[in-house]
Amino acid sequence: MTDTIEDLQRRMDAAASALDFEEARRIRDRINLMRGGASAGDAAQADTSGL
Template sequence: MSKAIEALQKRMQAAVDALDFEEARRCRDQINLLRGGAAPEAVERADLSGIERQQPGAMGLGTSQQRMTPPQGWKPPPKPDPMTKRRSSRSAGKRGQ
């Protein structure tokens, strides 16, 4: 199997040198299938056109959180006026003692 991987790596490097990145991508995906345990015959027949690589940060702690984007035209609400805001309940309890 390592001979098949070496041959694919050489094909991939030749494709990169020729700036044929689609062929290099196919070779890379075939190498990954071989390293995953697929048979070399099955790798040659595999249709890799629909395979998408996972985006960086898609796994791990806290990395899969989506960013919220507000709708078009949305404005944040006005901040409350601190001079008219009621005091906290802690300060009110101290006055009563």
């Protein structure tokens, strides 16, 4: 199952509410990749640690 941007937004908000800012950042980066045209699968596999 692939995540939609809306699903990821909810997960990012939940992570931020739980003060898990590193996870929120990773999810934010996935959202940005998807908005830029990457598929959900490609965005999930992308290494964004250096961004």
